Amino acid sequence: MNLVEFLQDLVTQGWQLWSEGEKLHYRASKSELTASVLSQLKQHKTEILELLRDRPDIFNVDSLNVEQLTASLHQNRRVSSSSPLVPIQPIGSKVPIFCVHPFAGTVFCYRDLAQLLGRDQPFYALQALGIQDGQEPLTRVEDMATLYLAAVREVQPQSPYILMGWSFGGMVALQMAHELKTQGEQVAFLGLLDTYTYSHLPDEQYISKEVVIELPHETLSISWEELQRLPIEQQAIFLCEQAKQTNLIPSDIERSLRVQLSNSEAMCNYLPLPYPGTIFLFRAEKGLFSFSQDVSVLEPTLGWAEVVANIELHTIPGYHEYMVHQPNVSILAQKLKDCIEQALNPDEHHDV
Template identity: 30%
Template structure:
């Protein structure tokens, strides 16, 4: 990705669907228990139709997902996803992993989404919904976002770590369906290559407007700008922020983001600093990556609005040079609007269609 594109890498948190992996997974649990298509993180469990029997089922699901035991008092005092997530985070401070279940679904072949440069998975819930609530959908966030984690230094290492994580939930005998937005597509591609080399069945490899090369940004404040504008949705003066010492800057951003509702109330300055650092770690790892051959098919989801690309790029973005076959599937929008409301619905449908075609060819 060129510098212009990299500087606007999407994070897209939403106060409606969750601002981190814990909130995303709790929203999924609530949707299934309450029989609702969508749940906001500030909706009250009991106002949405929750009752004592469903509350018991909720505690069972929380125990299964997070190994945290909730009490009746917990549910009464924390009746929203946002409030309950604070309790869960405290109970899993040393045990949270990279895997986030976006939606349980009912099918046998999950889709696994790999993270963009932000390292987070917050852009994937709308894509999962657009694919249909019956589609099992997992996402994996970058190692280094959670306390005590050291970021990995190469894309190859990152891919191996993701495979190890995904094996813990992958149904035996099922195809591996991998997708990735922008830089996440390179991670999906490398993961597919490694699985295929080991003789495993790989289905959809969906590259969401992913180019074959990544150019490092020349902007020294790239990570801060990306987190500020795309992640925290705050309009602050970069020069003023740069003038603050790191500890004061992080504390200031946390306070403002919590007030704006784009960061959970129990986040701290240390976590925010890790988010900023994650951008640079991932950019460095991806810029050093060299694409290898893949004995299989990739599907390139190519935006129809190419006005911001600054040059003529091949329809398949160059993937036909490395994969045995590259299928191009047009989707509306540009690199950023393709995953936003109004466009993401079409992207989800096309992903579902391509997933069905791959499954049909395999059978």
């Protein structure tokens, strides 16, 4: 009996399975608590916990779907602990979405968006190297794209591909699309979520630069100006002092700082090549929150018209910093749904 059949039998027999952190809990009648069943539960504990983290109600008898259960097990097994790929919502029958991290390198910010896109829409995020302990951050967009594509292909070996990224992540998504096109693959949808070309970023005198340390339950923002007064070896110490009132720990802060410095270097040195496909650009209506210059003077495509001939522009209410947070993310999610459906089924959409 394989794992899917084993779990299906448990559910139909009335077993209840749920998790609390790394603990697996179950409820069943005494007659069903056989040594064989308990042994299999222990053997497959890690896989069952992963399933419950992705979808807590997956073992509900009313919603159990064997095909989705099989697909989820298959996908979870393919994503190793060292992979940059984070399966935020791995279950579903639609073409998966792969979304690249923003400047901070973490991907917690995409949880609301993944949820709003629907339970049948697989959503994977790509987290920066260096966020986890023992990893060295990358300093070139091209290297990030190559690494991330290798991880993407572990889950989806063949096209069509759906790629996107918020802020800095859009640059990396564009480079990934370049590589796929060069290799003869189809990029059905490329979405840039308020991504600026480096040449069109606001001038330094108009924007206050910050380093943002973002973890699941805490966020710390520190001015670059304060950091730049200190030698690099003292910057993490300074951040630790600033974080005393939070739950952030020194190693988290040091790793996040190194990732952001590496992403800054990558962004400054990246020269995008002309892209032969279409990009869907979702622009924040109010621009950057800390941008004091008149937003109307910004180039409408944030500089991408210089390298991309075909741009479909959509405007999202609010500021850049809040695009993937409520209430703006609900509008973004609906626009993404419509655009992705249009991109995957172009023959079904005609102008009237």
